[in-house]
Amino acid sequence: MTRRSLQLVNRLGLHARAASRLVRTAAGFESAVWLERDGRRVNAKSIMGVLMLAAPLGSELTLECDGPDAEEAAEAIEALVRDRFGEDQ
């Protein structure tokens, strides 16, 4: 099990397009992937769940990956968040 702390650095936070990219990235791994914010814990492979986190710019998220490729999954998602989901700002 891998656990990491993430901070959202893109202007719009986890809006629809960003959430969609995050879910697609998570779905590419075999491991179970979870995201938690303010006590709400959701499956990162479910788009509705991720959107319900309603996480704006600057929010702190906890990422949890569990499975054979947990380390790679955590790395990929962390990189995506750091890269502002491929957006300009």
Next chain:
Amino acid sequence: MNQTLAVADLVERLGERLELHWVGGQRQARHRTLSAVSFRARPSLVGFLNLIHPNQVQVLGDEELDWLDKLDARQRWQTLAEVCACRPAALIVAGGGEVGDDLEEQAADNQTPLLKSPRPAWELVSILQYEVTRALANRQVVHGVFMEIFTIGVLITGEPGAGKSELALELITRGHRLIADDSPEFTQMTPDIIDGSCPEALRDCLEVRGLGVLNVRRMFGDAAVKSNKFLRLILHLHPPQPGDEVSFDRLSGRSDDARVLDLDVPRILLPVLPGRNLAVIAEAAVRNFMLQLKGFDATGDFLERHGRLMGHDRQR
């Protein structure tokens, strides 16, 4: 398909209803044909006598005959020569008017089919126009199953073995109706209406792997089949491809337009996955499509709510 319609066939179809009687040129009527005119071209199939835009069927009513009578003999002769020289498919004298000897003679010289009718010219023109446009409309056969789902004409397409017929069978058992299996025939009625129907030989039949040909009307009753329907939506079944999981837009599904004849028809792409009840998904797709027609977009509505939740709706 490029359609043609022989004058003889047209008269056979409408002769009794429009009280058409032959004056001359009956033998040529098999060989004189009307041919399709595209929506983009000037429609000049059937109309009142027109020398500038000669119609393929020229109808001479009271006004046209009066006008011809006012010309002096030489002018009249020349005018009629000009009318016949455009090689119309047929000339019809309407309103019970007198067919002049000169017109009869000129038509015979040019082997132009000439008919008369006691019915008023406008009636002939409107009925002939409707029938001729229908008969000559562009047609296309598309591989798939054409069904009526919740009153909407839906074409189910997909590679052989994708499960089109099985889906159709399940939809029929759920109360929807079959129009045509395998090769529905589509006709462009107007620029934005395509009518789909079943070739005579295939009517009521559905072929299901392992069961052979089923007669849906005999098995499920008259209400399980329908003769024709306007095409509004295409559901395309496709096997899941590697990478689908990564490229699918989970919020709005996947859709595009498919060209049928001269119209772009909305198409929803449905991946066929084991354990999915396709009939339920097809019904839901059609219900959602009906909502979209009424202007409601569930994805857009949800995203708006999400935007409010995020608190940045004012920034958009």
